[in-house]
Amino acid sequence: MAARKGERPPSxxxxxxxxxxxxxxxxxxxxxxxxxxxxxxxxxLEEELGxxxxxxxxxxxxxxxxxxxxAIGPGDEGLATAxxxxxxxxxxxxxxxxxxxxxxxRDLSGRADTExxxxxxxxxxxxxxxxxxxxxxxxxxxxxxxxxxxxDGLPYKRAYAAVxxxxxxxxxVEGSADYFLSLAxxxxxxxxxxxxxxxxxxxxxxxLARRIxxxxxxxxxxxxxxxxxxxxxxxxxxxxxxxxxxxxxxxxMREALRARDERLQMMLAGIAHEVRNPLGGLELYAGLLRxxxxxxxxxxxxxxxxxxxxxxxxxxxAEFLDYARRSRPEPEPVPLRPLLDEVAELCAGGAGRAxxxxxxxxxxxxxxxxxxxxxxxxxxxxxxxxxxxxQGRVTLAARRGADGRTAIEVRDSxxxxxxxxxxxxxxxxxxxxxxxxxxxxxxxxxxxxxxxxEVALDRAPEGGARFTITLPPP
Numbered sequence: 001m002a003a004r005k006g007e008r009p010p011s012x013x014x015x016x017x018x019x020x021x022x023x024x025x026x027x028x029x030x031x032x033x034x035x036x037x038x039x040x041x042x043x044x045l046e047e048e049l050g051x052x053x054x055x056x057x058x059x060x061x062x063x064x065x066x067x068x069x070x071a072i073g074p075g076d077e078g079l080a081t082a083x084x085x086x087x088x089x090x091x092x093x094x095x096x097x098x099x100x101x102x103x104x105x106r107d108l109s110g111r112a113d114t115e116x117x118x119x120x121x122x123x124x125x126x127x128x129x130x131x132x133x134x135x136x137x138x139x140x141x142x143x144x145x146x147x148x149x150x151x152d153g154l155p156y157k158r159a160y161a162a163v164x165x166x167x168x169x170x171x172x173v174e175g176s177a178d179y180f181l182s183l184a185x186x187x188x189x190x191x192x193x194x195x196x197x198x199x200x201x202x203x204x205x206x207x208l209a210r211r212i213x214x215x216x217x218x219x220x221x222x223x224x225x226x227x228x229x230x231x232x233x234x235x236x237x238x239x240x241x242x243x244x245x246x247x248x249x250x251x252x253m254r255e256a257l258r259a260r261d262e263r264l265q266m267m268l269a270g271i272a273h274e275v276r277n278p279l280g281g282l283e284l285y286a287g288l289l290r291x292x293x294x295x296x297x298x299x300x301x302x303x304x305x306x307x308x309x310x311x312x313x314x315x316x317x318a319e320f321l322d323y324a325r326r327s328r329p330e331p332e333p334v335p336l337r338p339l340l341d342e343v344a345e346l347c348a349g350g351a352g353r354a355x356x357x358x359x360x361x362x363x364x365x366x367x368x369x370x371x372x373x374x375x376x377x378x379x380x381x382x383x384x385x386x387x388x389x390x391q392g393r394v395t396l397a398a399r400r401g402a403d404g405r406t407a408i409e410v411r412d413s414x415x416x417x418x419x420x421x422x423x424x425x426x427x428x429x430x431x432x433x434x435x436x437x438x439x440x441x442x443x444x445x446x447x448x449x450x451x452x453x454e455v456a457l458d459r460a461p462e463g464g465a466r467f468t469i470t471l472p473p474p
Contacts, residue, residue, distance in 0.1 A: 018209040034190045045179040050144030053159030056096045057173040066164035074121030086112045100174035138167045231258035329369035336364045340396045347381040360398035367474040376444040380410040387414030404473030411460035
């Protein structure tokens with residue numbers, strides 16, 4: 001989509017895209033790394049705790065005789081065998097530094113429990129969930145259960161080792177997974193480091209994005225200026241990267257255009273000089289011929305026709321030069337009402353035609369090059385007068401909109417411009433007149449655009465054409 005004159009380059013879009021393109025993968029990588037690091041640490045710690053508890057369970061086995069397990073049962077709490085067995089497992093718990101040591105028979109009935117959770121001869125139903133690990137222990141390999149959560153809301157782990165061969169009972173060692181506290185601290189550290197890293201990446205990305213987008217925005221403005229005819233301002237080369245390379249090429253293009261424009265102006269000036277000299281001679285000799293013909297009316301009419309054609313050629317040459325050598329506007333505060341009155345006065349009179357009406361506040365003012373704006377308005381007013389005819393009406397109006405922009409209207413009561421021609425009339429050299437260069441409206445459009453405005457055409461309330469020049473706020 002082509003950019004309109006004065007439209008700011010959408011550097012914000014590129015800035016946002018750079019941020020998203022950098023931050024989104026960074027977030028994914030940081031989140032994935034944090035999750036993976038946490039899972040690996042948790043698994044490693046859990047496996048280490050399982051090995052430690054399994055070793056502890058195996059260490060308790062030599063302290064227990066299989067006969068002690070088979071010798072006691074429900075109701076034997078007062079026997080010396082049961083009390084000695086409880087003292088042995090409690091001593092082992094203290095030496096190993098674990099939370100709980102229990103002794104159960106092969107059918108998971110209790111024999112001794114340092115926590116007192118399973119009474120002598122009662123079923124240890126809580127151990128039923130570890131059937132796979134119990135079978136491995138009975139087969140001769142001490143094994144640890146998965147992590148589970150106690151009634152106190154903390155994580156724990158059990159390990160099993162068989163007593164006797166074949167197994168007549170099991171040593172159960174239960175330890176606290178206090179490494180979860182370390183994992184929580186690890187998670188907080190990961191989150192803190194990740195947040196700091198993300199902030200640093202955001203800052204670096206913003207700096208890099210600004211370093212990219214701001215030179216691009218300046219290049220866009222420089223290109224806009226070149227397109228508007230400003231060939232004298234050098235395009236700065238700010239960096240040594242691809243953007244700097246682009247700026248250098250753009251400045252080379254500007255310099256080439258400036259040189260070509262100078263050659264074109266010199267050529268046009270030379271052509272104008274070569275054409276104007278013969279035209280001046282033709283005009284002089286036509287005047288001498290008119291004086292010499294005296295009262296020969298038919299011949300004098302032919303001489304007048306020659307003079308009209310010479311005058312038309314002179315105007316064509318002048319219009320070509322004005323269009324090709326248009327200078328940059330030099331804006332200044334311009335009161336609109338006096339300017340519109342002046343244009344109306346210049347376009348008044350002739351064939352009984354009423355002067356253009358002026359409708360504008362006395363205080364309305366714009367910032368523009370007065371000479372160029374005057375020329376554009378005179379061109380539009382002359383066209384409107386020609387379209388309206390001797391009995392038609394032409395109106396020059398101006399108003400300021402709520403957005404601060406100023407609209408200047410030139411409208412007439414003529415036949416208007418056909419719909420199929422409205423997009424063509426601003427094209428250079430396009431004209432519907434038998435004698436016309438087609439540069440007048442193109443000249444008007446370029447003058448208005450050089451002022452940062454736009455010119456539009458629609459149907460006037462009077463029925464004819466309405467040209468509206470919209471200028472930016474002063």
